[in-house]
Amino acid sequence: MSVESSAPPVSRTQYVVERLKEDVASGAIKPGELIKQTVLAKRYGVSATPVREALRMLEADGVVSYDAHKGASVREMTPDTARDLYRLRAAAERTAAEMAVERMTPRGLEEIRAAHAALAAAQSAGTAAPAELSVLNRAFHFAIYRQTSPLIVQHLELLWARFTPGTTVWRHPADAAELQADHDRILDAIERGDAEAAGRLTADHVARASRIREQQPDLRASGADETENFSNA
Structure with a gap:
């Protein structure tokens, strides 16, 4: 934008x-x-x-x-930070997906369908760079989350900001295909108005992304973990 x-x-x-x-x-x-x-x-x-x-x-x-x-x-991503962020994302995005279904409007659903179609087309063409797929992936998710409230969107943007397109889990075709299949199921749940399923599938999708990052040496967070001092907080 x-x-x-x-x-x-x-x-x-x-x-x-x-x-x-x-x-x-x-x-x-x-x-x-x-x-x-x-x-x-x-x-x-x-x-x-x-x-x-x-x-x-x-x-x-x-x-x-x-x-x-x-x-x-x-901040460079560390293994502990990556794991913590994915756990937070899974919980927060599950709630956001549920809320999105509950508050869905016809216009909102069309925006979600359009974002889903754009990513599917880019992936099928096979010419998009991983970073481009990452940006389109973000567009799909936030098309969903924008159906909730500015507070929810701002919170999720903060979590997503720690993962950049250059370190995307959409780098390998097999992983990208599984992630896109997740999107298909999430969209289906949204179209059916099944808030519980949309939330559960979204959390599962985030967990899959976490596993992909952990299993791929070129994606795994490698920064030095550090212990924060909150004594003055």
Whole structure:
């Protein structure tokens, strides 16, 4: 989605937060990459102050790490973090899928069908890069989750931001075929109005993605696990 089509930002800081989330989710800013505040300020057309404040907000959310000497960077995925994120995602997305069915509108269902068809067509053509499939996969899921509420969508966006298209589980054709089959079953449950089945199938789908990442050496998170200190929280 282009920035021009977005609603006007509430504040410059919130605007930068949303732009940073988009750039992390799209892979424009990669895990471990040093984030230069001056570069971001120029890119987003703001001063250094809202960039600095936005980075602090994302640091509190766990998306960004900050070192007084090196500066800010997107947190690299660690094995423990990956497992925790998938467990959180499975629970949260199960609830979101159930809520989506309960609140479904005809227009919402058409958006979900269109997103599903776009990914299926790209996969069948066999010419889309894994990162492109990852972006289309995200579009399908969030077409579903947008039927819930902004609160739910914001929460899920934060969890999804930690996995970038460059580290997608849609990299191998056999895995992609299984994931797409999951999508077929999820869409079928949604069309039948079966909230329980849609939620269960979504949670199973997230669990499958977690297993794929664990089993593939080129996808498995390899960053150094760390123990957070919450004593001052």
